Amino acid sequence: MSRALSRSLAEATVQPLNQPVPNSPEEGRDVSFEAQVIAAYGRHLQVRDATGACHDARPFGRKMHCVCGDQVRCERDAAHGEVHVLEILPRTSVLSRSTLRGEAEPVVANLSLVVVVFAPLPSPDLFIVDRYLCAASSAGLRALVLLNKDDLLDGVPAEELTAGFSAAGYPVLRCSTTRSAGLTPLHDALRNETAVFVGQSGVGKSSLISALVPQSQIATGELDRDAEGRHTTTSSRLYDLPGGGHLIDSPGVRDFAPAIDTLEPRSLGFPEVDRLGVSCRFQDCQHLREPACAVREAAENGSFDARRYESYRRLRRLYAQLREARGPQRNTGGRGQRE
Numbered sequence: 001m002s003r004a005l006s007r008s009l010a011e012a013t014v015q016p017l018n019q020p021v022p023n024s025p026e027e028g029r030d031v032s033f034e035a036q037v038i039a040a041y042g043r044h045l046q047v048r049d050a051t052g053a054c055h056d057a058r059p060f061g062r063k064m065h066c067v068c069g070d071q072v073r074c075e076r077d078a079a080h081g082e083v084h085v086l087e088i089l090p091r092t093s094v095l096s097r098s099t100l101r102g103e104a105e106p107v108v109a110n111l112s113l114v115v116v117v118f119a120p121l122p123s124p125d126l127f128i129v130d131r132y133l134c135a136a137s138s139a140g141l142r143a144l145v146l147l148n149k150d151d152l153l154d155g156v157p158a159e160e161l162t163a164g165f166s167a168a169g170y171p172v173l174r175c176s177t178t179r180s181a182g183l184t185p186l187h188d189a190l191r192n193e194t195a196v197f198v199g200q201s202g203v204g205k206s207s208l209i210s211a212l213v214p215q216s217q218i219a220t221g222e223l224d225r226d227a228e229g230r231h232t233t234t235s236s237r238l239y240d241l242p243g244g245g246h247l248i249d250s251p252g253v254r255d256f257a258p259a260i261d262t263l264e265p266r267s268l269g270f271p272e273v274d275r276l277g278v279s280c281r282f283q284d285c286q287h288l289r290e291p292a293c294a295v296r297e298a299a300e301n302g303s304f305d306a307r308r309y310e311s312y313r314r315l316r317r318l319y320a321q322l323r324e325a326r327g328p329q330r331n332t333g334g335r336g337q338r339e
């Protein structure tokens with residue numbers, strides 16, 4: 001087990017809900033039980049059972065890919081003092097990304113809301129925000145855009161960064177974790193949701209969760225300082241939100257590509273393209289160079305945010321590259337095959 005994870009799992013036992021199960025005679029029996037994956041670092045998992053007790057666990061079988069939020073059926077392996085995950089129960093939702101080979105990889109499961117966090121610092125990559133929003137839409141999930149560290153805007157109007165997202169129809173909130181500003185509307189938006197915080201490394205996802213879930217203070221122990229002095233979360237972890245709901249912290253990314261098979265092939269998950277595309281001359285318009293393309297015209301006349309349109313074009317190119325990287329598919333069941 002990696003140092004970071006073993007430390008993070010050890011720290012987790014300090015939390016009130018994360019008490020390890022005491023040894024008991026019953027423990028020797030191989031009893032199957034259901035639990036939720038509350039931390040995932042590759043194949044190292046922590047699961048929480050119905051009594052609230054937490055166990056270190058690992059998937060039984062090479063092909064099983066458990067993620068934070070999964071509901072699973074487990075069995076205690078008394079001989080080795082381990083808990084095995086035997087089965088992932090059906091997921092109500094899954095946020096997925098694409099690997100460089102174009103294969104879908106689940107990131108987090110059974111959530112209701114994706115919170116895409118960005119900040120003035122580190123220098124924001126709004127294309128990453130767009131692509132997370134597309135992944136959320138293709139997973140059938142609601143999404144919220146959160147501008148954190150608004151204390152660092154330095155005179156730049158927040159709207160310059162957020163207007164494209166609002167125009168697309170996404171709720172946008174802004175806050176400063178360090179100044180505890182704007183946290184009440186955020187708390188309200190998260191109540192009774194199971195929300196994942198995603199975004200670039202260093203935008204303040206873990207800080208936000210520490211602020212919203214006071215008992216999670218220990219989670220900052222999970223953060224490693226790299227050579228540049230930046231904090232980095234290495235495993236996804238689920239926290240209980242006081243007043244109802246759950247928040248999942250996730251490791252920051254340098255880049256993100258949505259899973260290509262779940263992306264809606266015409267709009268790639270851009271709601272504006274979906275809306276405007278019905279007026280294109282060609283039904284199979286890809287909104288690039290085709291004549292009488294309502295999407296491109298809207299971008300030219302300013303009624304569709306030009307940066308978001310550029311983001312759509314970039315994702316269209318990436319989509320083609322990833323499909324090529326993956327090669328021909330034997331199974332033609334995916335939505336992406338209908339193109």
Ligand SMILES: Nc1nc2c(ncn2[C@@H]2O[C@H](COP(=O)(O)OP(=O)(O)OP(=O)(O)O)[C@@H](O)[C@H]2O)c(=O)[nH]1
Binds near residue numbers: 179206233250
């Ligand atoms: N100025 C300012 N700094 C903040 C704010 N929120 C977080 N920070 C700082 O930003 C740095 C990174 O915060 P983290 O919470 O570790 O960021 P993260 O998104 O979890 O990063 P990864 O785990 O690498 O993905 C820390 O030094 C925080 O103190 C804020 O609202 N304003």
Ligand SMILES: [Mg+2]
Binds near residue numbers: 207223252
């Ligand atoms: Mg973090």
Ligand SMILES: [Zn+2]
Binds near residue numbers: 287288293295
């Ligand atoms: Zn078009």
